[in-house]
Amino acid sequence: MAAEKAEMDALKKECDGLRAQIEAARKAVNDGSMSAASSGVASVGRVQLKLRKTLKGHLAKIYAMHWSADSRQMVSASQDGKLLIWDCFTGNKLIAVPLKSAWVMSVAFAPSGNLVASGGLDNICTVYNIKAASPKTLRELDAHTGYLSCCRFLSDTEILTASGDTTCCLWDLETGKQKVIFTNHIGDCMSLALSPDTNTFISGACDSLAKLWDLREGACKQTFSGHTSDINAISFFPNGNAIITGSDDCQCKMYDLRADQEVICYQDTSLNAGVTSLALSSSGRLIFAGYDDFNCHIWDSLKGEKVGVLSGHDNRVSCTGVPADGMGVCTGSWDSFLKLWN
């Protein structure tokens, strides 16, 4: 018992020492703020996007949406128990996928366009082949012990999931088995994003931390703190060197991966609503963040200023996405509609 207590004390002391070392190392490279550095950059002015289409078809709250890699099709998920695949050029619904469980929280389009995946309070990630005559369940990935909050395909054979059981998982779709389990968060994982080079991914959780993971090794490489509540949304800056997070603490933050720290905070005293979702424009200059206040606010990512707003939803904006070609923004809401803006 005494030996164990001695070891615990030694480990605790080493922990405290390492945390202090990390803070000191971060401080040592903190030679100036991003907002100061960007004061010389030309302002983007007021960003006024127009509502181009309202997509009607869901009968209940929309929880998630994801663009296809073709920048034309998009899949949305609603707690009406359906996934809808839309042609966003025409506004037509192409395919409806009925769900076994209506309590969906996440949806993803495979890069090939052949598959979609969804999951939620059933704790299962279900993968559907949408190229079959009618949508066919390909796999039911059932091993998480908590809700499925987010899923993203790497390819038609691998998918990443984030769960309320605090883990993320890389699955092999050919076997339906878990390949790698990512454990380190101490709160529900709420969202994940793949790096542009697909070697790493980031996760945001209810422990208010964002973590960077090596996809193949399974190791957590870096941890980013600063938020004071659940991180609901996370995304990579297009060059893969920075990440943006959105939280229930009403703030978004940008963390630079190589400086290993927060470099800018996007906050406004008039904004008292949690951030539910976010997406970046193709250059990374604009951040589209969906809030509980029914709006999607637009931020200048370099200067940290609010530069516009997408208003029109009658309830919380639950999901936001910019297609790969950067030609617009899609917002989805608890009001059951999706809106396309550019």
Next chain:
Amino acid sequence: MSSKMQSSSSIVQARRTVQQLRIEASIERIKVSKASSELMRYCGEHAKNDPLLMGIPASENPFKDKKPCTVL
């Protein structure tokens, strides 16, 4: 769970935390000023190809509803 098992699992947990912190402490960091300037440069280089920054001509806008034209 006996208290002996509880303290063992706390030790295992603490060892894992130390191991994780060692990984995170060991990375190389660049200066924030260098990181900022590279992010700014990326935005600058890609701004002209960002449709949401530059605006999209109506004729090339895939999401805009095409209204029928009437010849008067």
